[in-house]
Amino acid sequence: MTSTAGYGAPLQITVRRDGPVHFVSLTGAASMYVVENMQSQILSLIDDATPNMIIDLSGLTYISSIGIGALLAADVRSQNVRGAARLVNPTGEVARILTLTNIDTIVEIHATIDDALGSLPPVAD
């Protein structure tokens, strides 16, 4: 695959932690053959100390149903430790796919990271 078009751009995952929240940015294509590693990496970040996750999708150029499953898994894992996952600013075809699959009715999607941050549940002491 030599194209650098959005559907072929390598997936990059960047992570930043601030207290009980991990900020994860996904850029490039969440192609089927990278999703397993993506899911493992994301889920490993969620625990009792950091139960919340904000996933920035603004740079994500491709996702399929297996990638959607990874996002849902993050949401489930977060809720299991009394936290929550939020998705931020999906664009283009990624936004269309999330709408087509009604995922936007399961996991909250916000336009900005600040909006997502303000929607997170308080972390129990």
Place this chain on the structure above:
Amino acid sequence: MADSTPDGFDVNPADMTAMVVPNNLRAAKAPEDRILAALERNGYSADTIFAIKLALEEAMTNAVKHGNCNDPSKHITVRYIVNDRYTVVMVRDEGAGFCPAAVPDPTHSENLERPFGRGIMLMNSYMTRVCYGDNGNEVWLLKNKNEPSP
């Protein structure tokens, strides 16, 4: 190998390129790369290439995980033809098959958190035509080159 194509798929099977790959998603990247390269050579738009990549990945993911049940001893077969009018792709697994009509709608509220059905729904949304072989272990995808995105 199948020596016929479903109704509405006007291709000669002998003209299709065939690849057999091990049953895992990393191995499935090889036929995907070849198909995407052929689409680019034939001047397909980025939107159309996206649609074909999506449907192809849904078909191969279903083959690996559901058809072949993640069995590393099994294989998936991919056949394809790309020209300046259309693309046809066939994906076959070695499983027992299934009934696509029996898969519940994944967008209904009671099914949203179930891990089944989204792939089939996305293939249907993005392709010109989707057809299953009699056994249900073979799916045919047709995308007309100049068809707009859904």
